[in-house]
Amino acid sequence: MKKFLLIVCFCIPLLTGCWDQVEMQDLAIITATAIDRLEDGKTRISVQLFIPRAITSGQTGEEVGSTSTFVREGYGENLAQAISILQTNVPRRLFWGQCKIFVFGEELAKNGIRKEIDFLARHSGPRGNSYLFISEGEAKEILELIPPLERYSAVALRKLSEEELGTSTTLRDVDIGFMGESESVSMPYIKMLVSKENARKIYETVPVIHGTAIFKGEKMIGTLNMKEARGLLWLKDEVKRSTISIKPEGEEGEITMTPTLGKIKFSPEIKGNQWSMNLSLAIEGNIVQNETYLNLMNEDVLNNLNKEFATSLEERVAQTIEKLQQEYKTDVIQFGRRFHQKYPKQWKKVSGRWDEKFPEVKVQIDVDANIRRPGYIGPPAALPRDEVKE
Incomplete structure (x- = not known):
């Protein structure tokens, strides 16, 4: 019994609970x-x-x-x-x-x-x-x-x-x-x-x-602006929902693609005094709207559209980079971190004046676009067959 009481007395100080607890x-x-x-x-x-x-009566409470x-x-x-x-x-x-x-x-x-x-x-x-x-x-x-x-x-x-x-x-x-x-x-x-x-x-x-x-x-x-901000999303690899629209040469309407997969690769390079950043973008997507008379089941048509989508995305990204380099001179796309990782010795020489060096970085952009699904229908919907352009 004495042993039991001794154990109880020893445990009581450890069972103080949440002394600083605050109720909801x-x-x-x-x-x-x-x-x-x-x-x-x-x-x-x-x-x-x-x-x-x-909680009160009703659906919402x-x-x-x-x-x-x-x-x-x-x-x-x-x-x-x-x-x-x-x-x-x-x-x-x-x-x-x-x-x-x-x-x-x-x-x-x-x-x-x-x-x-x-x-x-x-x-x-x-x-x-x-x-x-x-x-x-x-x-x-x-x-x-x-x-x-x-x-x-x-x-x-x-x-x-x-x-x-x-x-x-x-x-x-x-x-x-x-x-x-x-x-x-x-x-x-x-x-x-x-x-x-x-x-x-x-x-x-x-x-x-x-x-x-x-x-x-x-x-x-x-x-x-919103268009430039979308370019920044591509550069930061944060695109969640987006669309890219192009107007094919010789056509009045537009074709819109929704990207389903996008990857970007940064490759910094230093040759002498020239600092360069090579960007490789690869996107895949589905056609969600066709306002033209083009038949999207035609392989030649698809190949041309892939090139035009690649050019459109390249221009969007290039516009964003140009504004960041020439107008704001601010590296929110983390070029500096990538140069630092690959060329630590060269980076040490410019780290104190990166705001001056960043606008001088030459940027090369390469985009590869691939339309995975042109849709369940090839020709434009509700268009007579004889008006479809093959």
């Missing part, structure tokens, strides 16, 4: 965060907070016309101070574990985001795989949108990164990019879609990708 009803769950720089130089942080509700989130904000000389003030405006403890969306306002991005990235990377709450965006205008406005098809704007933004056409950039990507050879990154540039429906209010809409923001160091120096 005491947490304010953050779904998205917006960070803006104000005119007086102060930082404003806005958070989208989830509203927990008890929510009252008609109700919203799932609300926005609270805090101001300070820096982000850490702003978050401290924000906490005083929320009766529950802020919980960052579910926050996968961070939106930076355009004014803040142009002045530099390194301090904000440093705080988020050090903070135990935000996760490294959180998605980062740059907004046209103030970031707070994005959080206040009410998307028609989603419960709140954070869900819409997450789906843009995971499923749609724009590039995705995480907190980890930016942290690594700022420490990399080129010290530059790119992020999705978003804006509020203006609804043409008179019945809807201005905030009852969705955020959409409007291009790509380009950073040189910690500051945003410009944007790529």
